[in-house]
Amino acid sequence: xxxxxxxxxxxxxxxxxxxxxxxxxxxxxxxxxxxxxxxxxxxxxxxxxxxxxxxxxxxxxxxxxxxxxxxxxxxxxxxxxxxxxxxxxxxxxxxxxxxxxxxxxxxxxxxxx
Numbered sequence: 001x002x003x004x005x006x007x008x009x010x011x012x013x014x015x016x017x018x019x020x021x022x023x024x025x026x027x028x029x030x031x032x033x034x035x036x037x038x039x040x041x042x043x044x045x046x047x048x049x050x051x052x053x054x055x056x057x058x059x060x061x062x063x064x065x066x067x068x069x070x071x072x073x074x075x076x077x078x079x080x081x082x083x084x085x086x087x088x089x090x091x092x093x094x095x096x097x098x099x100x101x102x103x104x105x106x107x108x109x110x111x112x113x
Contacts, residue, residue: 005030008040016046063097067104078105 004010009023010030021028023036030045067074070091077087088098 002033002037003031004028004034004037005043005045006040007034007036008038009036010040012043012046015049017048063093063100064104066091066093067101071108074101074105075108 004019004021007021007023009021010019010028011022012019012030013027017030018027019030020026021034021036023034023038028034074087074091077090084101085095085098087093087101088095093100
């Protein structure tokens with residue numbers, strides 16, 4: 001079977017299912033078909049490695065005070081139809097946390113009604 005697992009160009013990484021292919025100079029899975037296959041040693045298929053818990057982005061320790069300090073501007077920009085990512089950029093909120101602005105706006109609207 002001409003898959004990456006037994007190819008001479010495929011080098012296994014820390015994860016036994018993924019390896020670096022010298023022929024295509026890129027990451028490949030063990031059972032991918034490749035036109036550049038050259039027979040190498042017979043290897044046992046590997047089981048996928050345990051995936052680590054994903055790293056969490058910083059929480060609202062920085063974002064919440066920035067939103068509160070700019071709340072009037074955010075409300076004005078929201079009425080003008082500005083994008084949330086743009087508002088976050090103007091308020092110095094990290095780009096990955098711009099979703100906190102619409103959540104904050106929704107909470108504020110619920111509180112006021």
